[in-house]
Amino acid sequence: MEGISKIRSTQLFCLLFVSRIITALMLMPAMERSAITVDMLPRVLFWDVLAFLCILPIFRLYDHGKSGILDYAQVISPAVCKIVAVLLTLYFLFANINLISGFEVFSTTVVFPELNSILFLILFAVVCGYIASLGLEAVARASSVVAVLAVVIVGLLLITLIPQVRKFNFTPLFYDGVQVPITAALRSIANTTEIAAIAVVLPHVTGRVKRIYAAWAGGITVWIIVLSFFAVGALGAFATTQLFPFYTLAEIASAGIFQRLDSVMTSVWVACAVIKSGFLIYLASDCVRRAIPKLGKNTSILLLSAVTVGCAAFISLDEQRYVQMNNYTLSLIIFAVIVLVMPLTLLLLGAIRRRRKGEEG
Numbered sequence: 001m002e003g004i005s006k007i008r009s010t011q012l013f014c015l016l017f018v019s020r021i022i023t024a025l026m027l028m029p030a031m032e033r034s035a036i037t038v039d040m041l042p043r044v045l046f047w048d049v050l051a052f053l054c055i056l057p058i059f060r061l062y063d064h065g066k067s068g069i070l071d072y073a074q075v076i077s078p079a080v081c082k083i084v085a086v087l088l089t090l091y092f093l094f095a096n097i098n099l100i101s102g103f104e105v106f107s108t109t110v111v112f113p114e115l116n117s118i119l120f121l122i123l124f125a126v127v128c129g130y131i132a133s134l135g136l137e138a139v140a141r142a143s144s145v146v147a148v149l150a151v152v153i154v155g156l157l158l159i160t161l162i163p164q165v166r167k168f169n170f171t172p173l174f175y176d177g178v179q180v181p182i183t184a185a186l187r188s189i190a191n192t193t194e195i196a197a198i199a200v201v202l203p204h205v206t207g208r209v210k211r212i213y214a215a216w217a218g219g220i221t222v223w224i225i226v227l228s229f230f231a232v233g234a235l236g237a238f239a240t241t242q243l244f245p246f247y248t249l250a251e252i253a254s255a256g257i258f259q260r261l262d263s264v265m266t267s268v269w270v271a272c273a274v275i276k277s278g279f280l281i282y283l284a285s286d287c288v289r290r291a292i293p294k295l296g297k298n299t300s301i302l303l304l305s306a307v308t309v310g311c312a313a314f315i316s317l318d319e320q321r322y323v324q325m326n327n328y329t330l331s332l333i334i335f336a337v338i339v340l341v342m343p344l345t346l347l348l349l350g351a352i353r354r355r356r357k358g359e360e361g
Helices: 009-025 040-063 069-076 078-111 117-133 136-164 179-190 194-204 209-241 245-252 261-291 297-316 319-325 328-360
Strands: none
Touching (some): 009 136, 009 194, 009 261, 040 069, 040 194, 040 209, 040 328, 069 194, 078 117, 078 194, 078 261, 078 297, 078 319, 117 261, 117 297, 136 209, 136 261, 179 328, 194 209, 194 328, 209 245, 245 261, 261 297, 297 319
């Protein structure tokens, strides 16, 4: 990552916020084999606890010289840094393929059913690749605008839904048992790519990063709880039958001159997806260039975008491939390796290195 790239902690908040809300908006109960119920409250609270625990090793790395995971690995050994960079590249690439594949399902089944999926993937990747080429600062500035628009537009949508909320749609907490929200929380944390992203961009953020992370986790919690409240109250059991229940909320909403809030909401989704995909390509490009220093920035972005399109196109040919890619166990294992095992291993190697240097001194 270029040393001159710096963003404020508030910009990091907006970037992470936009990245996470598109994940929430694209929630597919059928894919998760879960339902939109009041158990979304304990689910997101469990996610909060897990997000707090998972970030601790990364913040511990940061406390050693205000370094990110790549810089910390470089101090241990250039070879270790290359290994970490390759693993992070694959992780961000996997996350981006997953994102674009899911967004392709949304776009070609709900919004534009006549749209050619391959053409959509190519155009989407070109736009996201261009955004990634602009750099971290540009992506962060764009996310600030998109975050404000998302809050305003979704807020307007929810206000129009207040008259349609029905008390009888709310079931007791843990109606289907405690295991359901816990499993759902584990699935949510497995898709929280933002934690790995923080590990890479930490050295390039000014301000109180830890406080911003807490604010981000809290803000996402409020966002999901509010959305879930209206999804349950306005849709009830009907929400579970919808491929994208939060989009269904926009379809049934109406507010004065905004008779088609679903179209406005779609614009927000597209903007959030573009920002997140561009961010993921940027992160993957930075990591792969740490592994292969001679690889140019634009060349790496082009290659990563091409691989993303090829894989997403292959997945789009058979919906079962997308289901397999989102396998709960696989996603959780990959997340644990990248976010927990790798940072903890680096901390151990770093401690051994410091001890050896102390003994030699």
